[in-house]
Amino acid sequence: MHWDRQNANAKCTMRWPPTTEFSYHPDKSVATNPIYEADAAYRILEAWDVLRSPEKRKAYDSRLQATRLKQDAVVNAEVDLDDMDYDEAVHAYSTPCRCGGRYAMTEEDLEYGADTVGCDNCSLRIRVLYYVVEGNEEEEI
Structure with missing residues (x-):
């Protein structure tokens, strides 16, 4: 919905x-x-x-955003999550864009399976490569 x-x-x-x-x-x-x-x-x-419900609405909005981020889009580069900067204050990973802006992906985006993110200053997008660890299994995204 x-x-x-x-x-x-x-x-x-x-x-x-x-x-x-x-x-x-x-x-x-x-x-x-x-x-x-x-x-x-x-x-x-x-x-x-x-x-x-503010809590349910926030969760729904997060899932919707993650779905949008996961949709097929033109990806300009692939970046490993380990190569991105982590900001503990906002629980988000980021990396600079060539235009001077930043790509930022929150832990919540990652939990919902998002793997692409757009620059906050231009139309470029990157695919973030990371592993999902569930129990003893690892799955590459």
């Missing part, structure tokens, strides 16, 4: 579901496809639950 209202405030999200949800509620609408209507109502309520 993707929401263009990522910056909607709590007041907006609290009043949003009743009118939207009722238009898809199986008891409140004349359904041409009852299965679709029930699924739509469920997805709306699920989205509302995420949007009204």
